[in-house]
């Protein structure tokens with residue numbers, strides 16, 4: 556019984572950790588660096604290696620972030636389903652929320 560209770564408390568802790576992670580712009584940045592920077596220029600005027608990898612054919616993430624037609628809901632839908640030529644990135648809902656939080660920070 557005692558161990559059962561302990562496990563329950565632990566689970567609750569993990570659940571709380573998940574919630575606080577739900578929209579974490581820092582986590583979004585590392586997802587973007589890992590999964591999006593190969594194609595999308597991640598920040599305008601930043602002369603780092605990511606800019607070299609991005610191409611003009613793909614909209615920059617900051618132009619997407621500043622586009623008033625690209626609301627968080629629109630982005631969530633875009634990132635939830637495959638859009639060739641963009642690969643299906645298989646992001647979880649919380650990863651998508653992190654990426655959106657990062658894009659919103661970028662738009663400021």
Ligand code: HEC
Pocket residue numbers: 586587590591592593594595612613614619622625630633634639640641642644654
């Ligand atoms: C393999 C290259 C590639 C990768 C990796 C990639 N994208 Fe894309 N992305 C594209 C291309 C190409 C387009 C343009 C598609 C089109 O307009 O039909 C695009 C379009 C988009 C758009 C829509 C832009 C608009 O305004 O229409 C969003 C948002 C986007 N990408 C976000 C992301 C995010 C976030 C990631 C990382 C999680 C990512 N992409 C990873 C190639 C990629």
